[in-house]
Amino acid sequence: MNLTKNGNGKGGLAGARDTLSLDPLRNAWAGAPPVVRWIVYGLLIIGGVLLPSESIGGFMAPSGSDWASMLSTQIAIYVLLAIGLNVVVGMAGLLDLGYVAFYAVGAYTMAIFATKYDWSFWESLVLAIAFSALAGVILGAPTLRLRGDYLAIVTLGFGEIVKRTANNSDYVNGPRGVQGIPHPPSLSEFEIMGVQPLKYGLLDSRPYYYLLLLFIIVAIIFVKRLESSRVGRAWASIREDEDAAELMGVPTFKFKLAAFAIGAAIGGSGGVVFASQQTSITPLNFEFLVSALILAGVVLGGSGNLPGVMLGAAVLAWLPERFRFLSDYRMLIFGAALVLMMIFRPEGLWPSRQRKAELAEGTGGMGSMGAEVAVPDKPDAGPVETLEEGK
Amino acid sequence: MLDDFINQFWPSTVDGLALGAIYALLALGYTMVYGVLRLINFAHADIFMVGTFAALWTARGIGASDVGGIALIGVVVLMAVVAGAVAGGGAMLLEVTAYRPLRKKGASRLAALISAIGASIFIQQLMGTVVIHRVFGTSKEGGKLDVNEHFKELATVVDAGPILIRNDQLIVFVGAVAMMIALDQFVNRTKLGRGIRSTAQDPETAVLMGVNIDRVVSVTFLVGGIMAGVAAALYFLRFETTNYFVGFLLGIKAFTAAVLGGIGNIRGALAGGFTLGLLEMYGSSIFGSEWRDVVAFTLLILVLMFRPTGILGESLQQARA
Numbered sequence: 001m002n003l004t005k006n007g008n009g010k011g012g013l014a015g016a017r018d019t020l021s022l023d024p025l026r027n028a029w030a031g032a033p034p035v036v037r038w039i040v041y042g043l044l045i046i047g048g049v050l051l052p053s054e055s056i057g058g059f060m061a062p063s064g065s066d067w068a069s070m071l072s073t074q075i076a077i078y079v080l081l082a083i084g085l086n087v088v089v090g091m092a093g094l095l096d097l098g099y100v101a102f103y104a105v106g107a108y109t110m111a112i113f114a115t116k117y118d119w120s121f122w123e124s125l126v127l128a129i130a131f132s133a134l135a136g137v138i139l140g141a142p143t144l145r146l147r148g149d150y151l152a153i154v155t156l157g158f159g160e161i162v163k164r165t166a167n168n169s170d171y172v173n174g175p176r177g178v179q180g181i182p183h184p185p186s187l188s189e190f191e192i193m194g195v196q197p198l199k200y201g202l203l204d205s206r207p208y209y210y211l212l213l214l215f216i217i218v219a220i221i222f223v224k225r226l227e228s229s230r231v232g233r234a235w236a237s238i239r240e241d242e243d244a245a246e247l248m249g250v251p252t253f254k255f256k257l258a259a260f261a262i263g264a265a266i267g268g269s270g271g272v273v274f275a276s277q278q279t280s281i282t283p284l285n286f287e288f289l290v291s292a293l294i295l296a297g298v299v300l301g302g303s304g305n306l307p308g309v310m311l312g313a314a315v316l317a318w319l320p321e322r323f324r325f326l327s328d329y330r331m332l333i334f335g336a337a338l339v340l341m342m343i344f345r346p347e348g349l350w351p352s353r354q355r356k357a358e359l360a361e362g363t364g365g366m367g368s369m370g371a372e373v374a375v376p377d378k379p380d381a382g383p384v385e386t387l388e389e390g391k
Numbered sequence: 392m393l394d395d396f397i398n399q400f401w402p403s404t405v406d407g408l409a410l411g412a413i414y415a416l417l418a419l420g421y422t423m424v425y426g427v428l429r430l431i432n433f434a435h436a437d438i439f440m441v442g443t444f445a446a447l448w449t450a451r452g453i454g455a456s457d458v459g460g461i462a463l464i465g466v467v468v469l470m471a472v473v474a475g476a477v478a479g480g481g482a483m484l485l486e487v488t489a490y491r492p493l494r495k496k497g498a499s500r501l502a503a504l505i506s507a508i509g510a511s512i513f514i515q516q517l518m519g520t521v522v523i524h525r526v527f528g529t530s531k532e533g534g535k536l537d538v539n540e541h542f543k544e545l546a547t548v549v550d551a552g553p554i555l556i557r558n559d560q561l562i563v564f565v566g567a568v569a570m571m572i573a574l575d576q577f578v579n580r581t582k583l584g585r586g587i588r589s590t591a592q593d594p595e596t597a598v599l600m601g602v603n604i605d606r607v608v609s610v611t612f613l614v615g616g617i618m619a620g621v622a623a624a625l626y627f628l629r630f631e632t633t634n635y636f637v638g639f640l641l642g643i644k645a646f647t648a649a650v651l652g653g654i655g656n657i658r659g660a661l662a663g664g665f666t667l668g669l670l671e672m673y674g675s676s677i678f679g680s681e682w683r684d685v686v687a688f689t690l691l692i693l694v695l696m697f698r699p700t701g702i703l704g705e706s707l708q709q710a711r712a
Contacts, residue, residue, distance in 0.1 A: 343493060
C-alpha cells in the first residue's frame with residue numbers, strides 16, 4: 001500500500017472534497033499516551049452501558065417505541081454482525097453476500113439444542129459458535145479459490161441454500177420455525193438503578209443489550225488484536241494484491257479461510273442471542289435483505305475501520321426504526337438514502353486512513369469499477385487512475 | 392426418485408427450456424453490465440419487475456380475449472414492446488442516477504454495489520407502496536396481481552409425439568431465442584456493439600480510440616433493460632402473475648446463470664440460462680419442487696469448483712482477477 005499517494009498524488013482533490021476530515025483527531029489519537037486511551041475506552045464502555053437510559057431514548061426513539069428493545073433486537077445485533085462481516089469484507093477483502101447464513105446457523109443451533117436436547121444457553125452458545133465457524137470453513141474450503149464476484153455470488157447462493165433448507169426441513173418445523181427457545185438462565189437477581197442486568201426475562205430487554213454489549217466488546221478486542229498481528233497483516237496483503245501476497249510467501253488460502261471462520265463465528269454468536277431473546281425463529285428472519293443491510297452498514301461506515309463499521313451498522317439499524325412514523329415509505333426513503341450516501345461519500349462515513357489511501361489509488365482492495373477512466377470534468381484525477389486501469 | 396425423473400423427463404425438459412429462456416434473457420443484462428462496468432447490477436431484477444407490470448398494464452388495456460394465431464402474436468409483440476420500452480428507459484434512468492455519479496468519482500466497486508442494493512430497495516418499494524396501488528388500484532399489502540382468463544389460446548397444447556408443448560412455452564422459447572440472436576448480431580456487427588466490446592476489454596484504450604464511454608454505458612443499460620423487459624413480458628405470459636418482489640429470486644438465479652456460463656460472456660449467458668433452467672427442473676423432478684432453489688445454488692457451487700470461470704469462460708472482457 002502506498003500511503004504517500006494520499007499525500008502528494010491526490011491529496012489536493014481529497015482534501016478539497018473531504019470537508020469532514022478526521023485527520024487532526026486521528027493524529028491526536030495516535031500521539032495520545034496510553035493512559036488517555038484507556039480513559040477514552042473506559043468512557044466509551046460507560047457510554048455503552050448508559051445507552052439504554054430514558055434520556056437518550058427520548059431523542060433516539062420518541063415515537064413511543066421501546067428504545068431498549070430497539071437497541072437489543074436491532075442495533076446491537078447489527079453492530080455485532082457488522083464487526084464479524086468486517087473481518088471478511090473489510091480486512092481480508094472477500095466480498096460475502098450471504099453473511100446471514102452464519103447468523104442463521106448460530107440461531108438454529110441454539111434453537112435445536114436448547115429445545116430438543118435441553119442444553120443450557122451457555123453450552124449452546126459455545127456449540128453454536130463452533131458450528132458457525134465450521135459452516136464458514138465448509139463454505140470457504142471449496143469456494144475461496146474463486147475471486148471477487150464469483151465468491152460474492154457463491155456466498156449469496158449459500159445464504160439462500162441455508163434459508164431454503166431450514167424452510168424445507170421438517171426437523172426444524174419448516175416455514176413455521178422453532179418456538180419455545182428458552183431465555184438464558186438468570187445469573188443473579190441483583191438490581192442497580194432499576195435494572196436487573198443479569199436477569200433474562202420476557203419483559204425487560206436491557207439485560208440482552210448488556211449481554212450483546214459484552215459480546216461486542218469481546219469481539220472488538222479479539223478483532224483488534226488480530227488486526228495488529230501477523231494475521232491482520234496477511235489479510236491486508238491479500239486484500240491489496242492476492243498474487244503478490246502469495247508470491248511473498250503468505251499462505252493466502254489458509255488466511256482467507258481463517259477470515260471466513262472468524263467472521264462466521266462472530267455472526268453465529270449474534271444469532272444465538274437473537275434466538276434466545278426472541279424465543280422463536282423462522283426462516284423469514286434470515287432473508288437476503290439482512291446480509292445486504294449488514295454489508296451496507298460495513299461499507300457505509302467505512303469498510304475496514306472498526307469504529308466506522310460500528311457506526312454505519314448502528315445508523316442503518318436505527319434509521320428505519322426511528323422513522324417508523326413514515327410507515328410504508330420508510331424503506332423507500334431508506335433505499336434512496338443508501339444511493340445518496342454512496343454518491344456523496346463513497347469511501348464511507350468514517351474510513352480508515354489506510355483504506356482511504358487505497359481508495360484514492362482506485363483499487364480499494366476490491367478494485368474499481370470498469371469504464372472508469374479520466375474524464376474531462378475530473379480535474380486532477382487523471383494520472384493515478386490511468387495507471388491503475390492499465391494493468 | 393429416479394422413476395419420477397424418467398417419467399417427468401419430457402415435461403421437465405420443456406418447462407426447463409422455457410424457464411431457461413427467461414433466465415438467459417435476464418442474464419444478458421447482468422453479464423453485459425458486468426462486462427462493461429464490472430458491477431453486479433442488483434437493481435436489474437427490479438427493472439425486470441417493472442417490466443412485468445408494464446406487460447400487465449398492456450394486457451389489461453387490451454382486455455381478456457381468446458385471440459389466436461396472428462392476432463395473438465401481435466398481442467405478444469405489443470406487450471414485449473411496451474415492457475421493453477419501459478424497462479429499457481428505467482434501466483437508463485437507473486444508470487444515470489445511481490451509478491454514473493459514483494463512476495465519475497472513481498468510487499470503489501463495493502460502494503457501487505451498495506448503491507445498486509439501495510436502488511433495488513428503492514424501485515421495489517416505489518412500486519410496492521405507490522405505483523401498483525395507484526395504477527392498478529389494488530391494496531398495498533396484496534402487491535400481487537393475478538390475471539388469469541386472458542388469452543386462452545396460450546394454454547393450447549402442441550402435440551409433438553411424446554412431447555406436449557403449450558403455446559405459451561413455445562412463444563417464450565421462440566421469443567427469447569429471437570432476442571438473443573438479435574443481441575448477438577448487435578454486439579458483434581454494429582458500431583455501438585464494437586464500442587461495448589472495446590470498453591469491456593480496455594476502457595482506457597477505448598477512450599483513446601474515440602469511444603464515448605458514457606454513451607456506451609448508457610446503451611449497455613438500455614439494451615440490458617430491453618432484454619429484461621422482453622423477459623418480463625414473456626414471464627408474464629407464462630406465469631400470468633406478478634408482484635413487486637417477483638424479481639428478487641429470479642434475478643439471483645439469472646445472475647447465477649450468467650456466472651455459470653462465464654460472466655461477461657454473452658453466449659455464456661445463454662448456455663448458463665438454459666443449463667440452469669433445465670437442471671433446476673430435472674432437480675425438482677428428482678428431489679421435489681421445494682428443493683428447486685437449493686439444487687440451483689448447489690449446482691452453481693459445484694460448477695465453479697471445477698470451472699472457476701464458468702462453462703464457456705469469460706470473454707466479453709479478458710479474465711480479470
